[in-house]
Amino acid sequence: MTSRLRPIKKRKGILGGLALVTVLFGLYRSLVVAPPDAYQGEVQRIMYLHLPSILIAYLSYFLVFIGSGLYLWKREKRDDILAYAAAELGVLFTALTIIEGSIWGRPTWGVWWTWDARLTLTAILLLVYVGYLMLRSLIEDENRAATAAAVLGIIGFLDIPLIHMSVYWWRTLHQPPSILRPDKLPWENVHPSMLIALAISFVGFLLLYFYLLSLRYRLGEMRQEIIARRLTRGG
């Protein structure tokens, strides 16, 4: 194990450094180079963090689904560790998205929170996966916790399209599209440097995400090793 550790550690360091540089470069492009939004002014710049955050969160939940499915199918511990790590990061990035959105919403709409479809959907996602984490922490037996969580990881992901549909119908059947239109990305009239900033920012977040995921995954592996050693040596 230990002989294998060094190169992995080095690779992780490179990934982390790359993530840091890209995020910083993305920040530079989005805060300095890209022009302020024509309507919203400087506040709009939070979009360069907001959009990557939520995309990463969805990617994370997809990884939870994949890991859960593989675990139920093959019963290999690493798939479960992956699902657990991805779920934690998914919750982190969803929470970040909501916080960034609130900071943006207050000056733009005048409120911290509104029951719009997209906001509601994000909040429900957070609730679902916080439930996932709670479920894991409340079951003592490692294998049982993994199985239960895997089921929730699959069911939760299957439920996302349904939640999505219901929440959108709920807000569109009864209310005409309201103030929320402006935040829709009008691809036709976006300044190219804005798109570049967004793309760099997204790549930076992606690198950061995989860096965090690899750290969190390693943590899960280490926990398994401790459990295994306790089992073999006792105490």
Added chain:
Amino acid sequence: MTLLRQALLLLWKDTLLELRRRDSLLTMFFFGTLLLFVFNFAFDLAPDKIATMAPGLLWLAFLFTGTLGLAQLFQAERENHCLDALLLSPLEGGALFLAKAAFNLILMVLVEIVVIPLFWILFNLRLWNLLPQIFLVTLLGTIGFCVLGTLMSAITLRARARELLLPLVLFPLMIPVILATIRCMEEVLRTGQFGDQVAWLRLLLGFDVIFLTAGVLIFDWVIES
């Protein structure tokens, strides 16, 4: 076919147990009725407002009573290692899932058959002719609740504080059902028909089918350990 036969046998076992003990059904009945009284004190339910508030209140009552039922659902199996005995028998996981979901469905429907008319009487709703539509929506929603609830009840079976954990993991997942049933009922109570809310009925049906299928397919893994 064996799946259905096994499920029916298990369902019969649970029904027999319930007939002899009457634990779940009685508590659920009483709790559902109690909630109607609590609502009366908590909200100002004037006759002109009641039709708009009825769907939400009814569903709150069903969610809470249903959760009571779900928390008890695997109680008999937990005691005396009966679950292990069941797992040792040549039984398909899907059958156990179907039986448990059906059993909770029966309990909830029995409660609803009493609570909905009682709501109409207590709050002087005059729309008795709309009850069939209300029951149809309620039934579709309750199926979804029982199907997903059985799955969640099974995975929280070995957790600490599982009665608290169950609604925590179940309710966020139930939001499509909650929204769909309440919107449908509102429309029925307001206009007397489903109108363009039929789309919600389709969503409910889709929800039921998706999670029924998923449950039957994965329940073997859910309770294996």
